[in-house]
Amino acid sequence: xxxxxxxxxxxxxxKELNKNNENLKYxxxxxxxxxxxxxxxxxxxxxxxxxxxxxxxxEDANIALFNTCCVRENAEDKLFGKLGELKRIKExxxxxxxxxxxxxxxxHIIDKIKHSYPFVDVIFGTxxxxxxxxxxxxxxxxxxxxxxxxxxxxxxxxxxxxxxDSKIKASVTIMYGCNNFCTYCIVPYVRGRERSRKPKDxxxxxxxxxxxxxxxxTLLGQxxxxxxxxxxxxxxxxxxxxxxxxxxTLLRAINKIDGIERIRFVSPHPxxxxxxxxxxxxxxDKVCKLIHLxxxxxxxxxxxxxxxxYTKEQYLNLVDKMKSRIPNLTLSTxxxxxxxxxxxxxxxxxxxxxxKVKFEQVYMFIYxxxxxxxxDRMPNQVPEEIKHERFNKLKELVExxxxxxxxxxxxxxxKVLVEGKSKNNPNMLTGRTDSNKVxxxxxxxxxxxxxxxxxxxxEHMWYLKGCLIGG
Ligand code: SAH
Ligand code: SF4
Ligand code: F3S
Numbered sequence: 234x235x236x237x238x239x240x241x242x243x244x245x246x247x248k249e250l251n252k253n254n255e256n257l258k259y260x261x262x263x264x265x266x267x268x269x270x271x272x273x274x275x276x277x278x279x280x281x282x283x284x285x286x287x288x289x290x291x292e293d294a295n296i297a298l299f300n301t302c303c304v305r306e307n308a309e310d311k312l313f314g315k316l317g318e319l320k321r322i323k324e325x326x327x328x329x330x331x332x333x334x335x336x337x338x339x340x341h342i343i344d345k346i347k348h349s350y351p352f353v354d355v356i357f358g359t360x361x362x363x364x365x366x367x368x369x370x371x372x373x374x375x376x377x378x379x380x381x382x383x384x385x386x387x388x389x390x391x392x393x394x395x396x397x398d399s400k401i402k403a404s405v406t407i408m409y410g411c412n413n414f415c416t417y418c419i420v421p422y423v424r425g426r427e428r429s430r431k432p433k434d435x436x437x438x439x440x441x442x443x444x445x446x447x448x449x450x451t452l453l454g455q456x457x458x459x460x461x462x463x464x465x466x467x468x469x470x471x472x473x474x475x476x477x478x479x480x481x482t483l484l485r486a487i488n489k490i491d492g493i494e495r496i497r498f499v500s501p502h503p504x505x506x507x508x509x510x511x512x513x514x515x516x517x518d519k520v521c522k523l524i525h526l527x528x529x530x531x532x533x534x535x536x537x538x539x540x541x542x543y544t545k546e547q548y549l550n551l552v553d554k555m556k557s558r559i560p561n562l563t564l565s566t567x568x569x570x571x572x573x574x575x576x577x578x579x580x581x582x583x584x585x586x587x588x589k590v591k592f593e594q595v596y597m598f599i600y601x602x603x604x605x606x607x608x609d610r611m612p613n614q615v616p617e618e619i620k621h622e623r624f625n626k627l628k629e630l631v632e633x634x635x636x637x638x639x640x641x642x643x644x645x646x647x648k649v650l651v652e653g654k655s656k657n658n659p660n661m662l663t664g665r666t667d668s669n670k671v672x673x674x675x676x677x678x679x680x681x682x683x684x685x686x687x688x689x690x691x692e693h694m695w696y697l698k699g700c701l702i703g704g
Pocket of ligand 2: 411412413415418419420421455456502
C-alpha cells in the first residue's frame with residue numbers, strides 16, 4: 234500500500250510539472266489479451282490523473298504508450314512496425330515514448346530496442362506496471378532513459394487508479410501469472426507465478442462496479458479455475474470473505490451482488506474444471522452459459538507434449554459432463570495448429586473434436602516459436618506451408634459449423650445486453666446474447682445498458698439481426 238502511495242506522489246509531481254500546460258495528450262496501443270487490456274485501463278487511469286487526456290492519434294500525443302504482447306510472433310512485428318513510424322513523429326513533436334507489458338520481460342527484445350530503437354524513453358515490465366508514474370517522472374524531469382524491468386514476481390497491488398473503456402462491461406483481474414508451463418507458451422516466463430487477489434478486494438471492486446451501473450463483469454486470469462489453489466495446496470493462510478475460498482465460491486459470491494446481471498470468465502483450464510465449478514455455473518443465474526474451454530489440440534500425444542495434462546477422451550468427457558449438468562451450455566475454445574511433431578493424423582483428431590463438440594466460437598492460431606520455451610527447442614518443427622494448410626482446413630470446418638449453428642438462433646428469442654450504437658450502422662443498436670453473439674437491431678437509445686428480449690430474424694456469419702418483440 235505504501236508503494237502505491239509513493240506512486241500517487243509521482244502522479245501529483247507530474248501534474249505539477251504539467252500545470253501550465255493544458256491540452257496534454259496520450260495515445261496508447263494495447264496488444265494481446267484481456268489481461269493486458271485491463272492493465273492498460275490502469276495505465277490510462279494513472280495518465281488521466283496526471284492531467285493527460287486520451288487521443289487516438291500518435292501525431293497529437295505528448296506521451297506514446299505501448300502495452301505489448303509476445304504470445305505469438307505477429308504481436309512482436311506490430312510493435313517494431315509502429316516504432317519505426319514513431320521515430321519520425323518524435324523527431325517532429327518530441328513525443329515521449331514508453332513501452333510496457335509482456336514483451337519487455339524478454340531480454341532479447343530489450344537488447345533489440347536498445348540497439349535499433351534507442352530513442353525509446355521508458356521501458357517497464359509486467360511486474361513494475363504500478364511504478365509507471367515514477368518511471369515517467371524520471372523521463373520527464375531528468376530527461377533520462379528509464380529501464381525498469383524486474384524478474385521477480387510482482388506483488389498484487391490494490392488501489393491503482395483505473396479508467397475503464399466501457400460503462401457497461403468491466404473486466405476484473407482475479408489472479409496474475411501462470412504455473413502451467415504449456416510447452417508452446419511464453420506467458421509463465423513473462424508474467425511470473427500464480428498470485429491470486431484477496432477475495433475481499435475482488436468482491437469490493439465488483440460491488441463498486443455495480444454501484445457505478447456496470448451490468449457485466451468478466452473475471453480474468455490465465456487459469457481462473459485455479460484461483461487460490463496455491464494458497465490451499467501450500468496451506469498459506471488467506472482471509473476468506475463472504476465464503477470465498479475457491480473459484481466456485483467466488484462465482485457464487487459475485488452472483489449475489491445486486492446490479493450485476495452477467496458474469497463471464499476467461500480462461501479456465503480443462504484440467505482444473507472440478508465439479509464444484511460446474512455446479513456453481515449451473516446454479517448461478519448470472520453466470521453466462523458460454524464457457525471458454527481451451528482445447529489447443531485434440532490429439533492425446535500432442536496434448537502430452539504440450540504439457541496440457543488431459544487427453545482427448547478426458548476433454549470430451551468433461552464436455553459431456555458439462556453439457557449434461559449445465560442447461561443451454563455453449564462452448565468456445567482456442568486451438569493451435571502445427572505444434573512441433575504434429576502429424577496429419579494427429580491433426581485429424583483436432584478436427585474430430587471440433588466436429589463433435591460444435592463450438593460456438595473457435596480462436597485458431599498457427600504455432601509460433603517462442604524463444605525460451607521447450608517447444609522452440611523441439612527438433613521436429615512443422616514446415617510453414619503445412620501449418621497454413623492445416624489452419625485453412627480447420628478454418629473451413631469452423632466456419633461451416635458457425636453458419637449451421639447460427640441458423641439455430643433464427644426465430645428464437647434471446648436476452649441481449651444492449652451496448653450502444655452499431656459501429657457499422659449508426660441507425661442500429663448492438664448488443665450481445667448470453668452466448669456472446671453480436672445482435673444488431675433497431676431501437677431507441679434508452680435501451681442501452683439494459684437486458685432486453687429480441688427476436689432473431691436472420692444470421693450473417695459474424696452477427697445476428699433481431700427485432701424488438703411486438704415492435
Ligand atoms: N491462459 C490461457 C490463454 C493463454 S494465451 C489459456 O491457457 O487458455 C491465448 C492463446 O494463445 C492460447 O490459448 C493458445 O491457443 C495461444 N498460444 C499461446 N502460445 C502460442 C504459440 N506459441 N503459438 C501459437 N499460439 C499460441
Ligand atoms: Fe500459457 Fe498454458 Fe499458462 Fe495458458 S495455461 S497462459 S497456455 S502456459
Ligand atoms: Fe500476450 Fe501477455 Fe496476454 S504475452 S496474451 S499480453 S499475458
